[in-house]
Amino acid sequence: MKNISQRMSSHKAGELVKDPTTLVETYPKVPLTVDCVLFGFEENVLKVLLIRSDLQVFDGLWSLLGDNVLDNEELDDAANRILKERTGMDDIYLEQVRSFSHPARHPGGRVITVAYCSLINIQHHQLKILDHELHWHEVQSLTKMAFDHFEILTYCNQWLQKRIQEHPLGFNLLPVKFSMRELQNLYEAILNHQLDRRNFRKKFASMGLLIDVNEIEDNVPHRPGKLYKFNFEKYEKNKRNWIGIDF
Amino acid sequence: MKNISQRMSSHKAGELVKDPTTLVETYPKVPLTVDCVLFGFEENVLKVLLIRSDLQVFDGLWSLLGDNVLDNEELDDAANRILKERTGMDDIYLEQVRSFSHPARHPGGRVITVAYCSLINIQHHQLKILDHELHWHEVQSLTKMAFDHFEILTYCNQWLQKRIQEHPLGFNLLPVKFSMRELQNLYEAILNHQLDRRNFRKKFASMGLLIDVNEIEDNVPHRPGKLYKFNFEKYEKNKRNWIGIDF
DNA sequence: ACATTGTTGTGTATTTTATACACATTCGAA
DNA sequence: TTCGAATGTGTATAAAATACACAACAATGT
Numbered sequence: 114m115k116n117i118s119q120r121m122s123s124h125k126a127g128e129l130v131k132d133p134t135t136l137v138e139t140y141p142k143v144p145l146t147v148d149c150v151l152f153g154f155e156e157n158v159l160k161v162l163l164i165r166s167d168l169q170v171f172d173g174l175w176s177l178l179g180d181n182v183l184d185n186e187e188l189d190d191a192a193n194r195i196l197k198e199r200t201g202m203d204d205i206y207l208e209q210v211r212s213f214s215h216p217a218r219h220p221g222g223r224v225i226t227v228a229y230c231s232l233i234n235i236q237h238h239q240l241k242i243l244d245h246e247l248h249w250h251e252v253q254s255l256t257k258m259a260f261d262h263f264e265i266l267t268y269c270n271q272w273l274q275k276r277i278q279e280h281p282l283g284f285n286l287l288p289v290k291f292s293m294r295e296l297q298n299l300y301e302a303i304l305n306h307q308l309d310r311r312n313f314r315k316k317f318a319s320m321g322l323l324i325d326v327n328e329i330e331d332n333v334p335h336r337p338g339k340l341y342k343f344n345f346e347k348y349e350k351n352k353r354n355w356i357g358i359d360f
Numbered sequence: 361m362k363n364i365s366q367r368m369s370s371h372k373a374g375e376l377v378k379d380p381t382t383l384v385e386t387y388p389k390v391p392l393t394v395d396c397v398l399f400g401f402e403e404n405v406l407k408v409l410l411i412r413s414d415l416q417v418f419d420g421l422w423s424l425l426g427d428n429v430l431d432n433e434e435l436d437d438a439a440n441r442i443l444k445e446r447t448g449m450d451d452i453y454l455e456q457v458r459s460f461s462h463p464a465r466h467p468g469g470r471v472i473t474v475a476y477c478s479l480i481n482i483q484h485h486q487l488k489i490l491d492h493e494l495h496w497h498e499v500q501s502l503t504k505m506a507f508d509h510f511e512i513l514t515y516c517n518q519w520l521q522k523r524i525q526e527h528p529l530g531f532n533l534l535p536v537k538f539s540m541r542e543l544q545n546l547y548e549a550i551l552n553h554q555l556d557r558r559n560f561r562k563k564f565a566s567m568g569l570l571i572d573v574n575e576i577e578d579n580v581p582h583r584p585g586k587l588y589k590f591n592f593e594k595y596e597k598n599k600r601n602w603i604g605i606d607f
Numbered sequence: 608a609c610a611t612t613g614t615t616g617t618g619t620a621t622t623t624t625a626t627a628c629a630c631a632t633t634c635g636a637a
Numbered sequence: 638t639t640c641g642a643a644t645g646t647g648t649a650t651a652a653a654a655t656a657c658a659c660a661a662c663a664a665t666g667t
Binding site: 608609610612613614615616617618619620621622624626627630632633634635636637 | 646659666
């Protein structure tokens with residue numbers, strides 16, 4: 114109750130607040146950051162883009178791409194700005210995942226962070242900015258990171274696993290034209306699980322969302338596979354919201 | 361880039377930061393609140409617990425149960441505290457949903473809020489605190505609310521619809537012992553969709569998670585139905601993480 | 608030219624799950 | 638006793654998931 118009465122102190126109980134600005138000025142303020150978990154896919158392995166931490170206490174440890182949120186900046190905008198600043202990339206799929214607020218998560222004091230996920234086609238976007246040893250790391254190889262970033266990464270990885278099964282996110286990690294094998298490798302890498310090749314193909318074929326571009330792979334040391342594009346227009350049109358209890 | 365160099369100003373580029381506290385002090389700070397979307401179920405209707413807004417600009421409009429986050433308070437703790445302060449309730453299922461950060465969402469200036477959802481059994485918890493005209497509203501009847509709370513409510517409602525199909529949340533809204541009809545009414549109310557009675561029962565029967573308590577309803581003006589309990593232990597043990605691409 | 612190797616592309620049988628649908632039973636109320 | 642209204646149950650059909658095998662193809666090496 115303490116806090117409610119504290120807020121009330123600026124006006125009598127039961128009376129309406131006429132000046133919201135004065136009210137907001139009484140609120141405690143916290144430093145707020147956004148951390149971007151940038152996933153990429155290369156050599157059939159799921160990767161994440163990291164930098165070397167600035168902080169001496171985290172000497173040698175890797176860190177997500179984060180920055181503080183600016184005055185009057187929306188969180189989505191902050192995430193996009195950080196992505197742009199760090200990688201030069203624009204117009205990338207980005208999604209808020211959740212906030213992390215443990216009081217001791219930052220050695221410099223209380224800092225709350227909001228995690229965003231982004232999926233990047235590594236081939237399509239050469240990294241132009243390499244500050245802080247920015248580069249890709251295999252997700253599976255990481256164990257310790259700066260701050261609570263390993264926890265955030267783990268959470269986002271699970272989020273991605275669930276998300277990719279219900280939404281066509283994966284195509285953001287592939288070239289525009291891809292083979293069935295590439296697609297399956299992507300799913301297997303993210304889900305960390307082997308899938309039956311024939312059933313996988315059947316599943317995607319039955320969805321009717323892949324466009325056969327009548328081309329085949331080259332530079333493969335074996336029989337080349339057909340290439341496909343994902344039909345985003347059709348997907349957007351037919352987006353279903355199904356009902357099916359399952360737990 | 362502006363912001364990175366701004367942060368850098370406290371130390372030379374390439375050098376490690378030795379004093380993280382000083383670093384954090386340079387971060388902009390924002391007022392942060394938690395808004396709780398408390399769902400309940402009564403008379404076969406999904407309801408949400410609201411208070412009358414304090415603010416004159418929102419004269420007459422209803423508002424979610426929110427409060428600012430205290431110094432060094434975790435968001436989860438803040439949400440639990442607010443729930444307790446407003447309703448007297450403790451030990452309630454609470455889950456973070458997402459943050460809302462539009463710069464103009466609060467008339468008093470920039471305030472970021474984190475939405476939490478909670479599901480409450482209305483019968484089991486009489487409201488002891490009725491400040492600010494706290495009471496239950498039919499979700500379907502709401503159109504305009506204070507702040508961006510209608511947007512938050514809508515988002516949380518959709519979140520709930522998805523969530524209830526994959527997790528046994530619904531049982532938090534029912535009495536410990538409930539009939540199949542009550543359970544189905546709950547799902548129909550939340551999903552806003554009619555379900556086939558026989559298939560619904562078959563589905564839950566096949567899950568094997570309902571315990572027949574060998575009792576029947578009373579005080580119903582028709583043939584009473586059998587009562588069941590949800591087997592939380594068995595659910596926790598067998599929690600599966602299935603793989604199935606579907607979009 | 609040919610055999611070898613590895614991957615592509617396809618089909619079918621089986622099981623499981625979802626959907627659609629109807630009727631007798633039970634209790635309360637009149 | 639009868640009526641009304643909801644309970645409890647089963648079956649047939651369609652759709653989806655799963656398990657599994659073999660021929661066709663292109664590249665490579667001989």
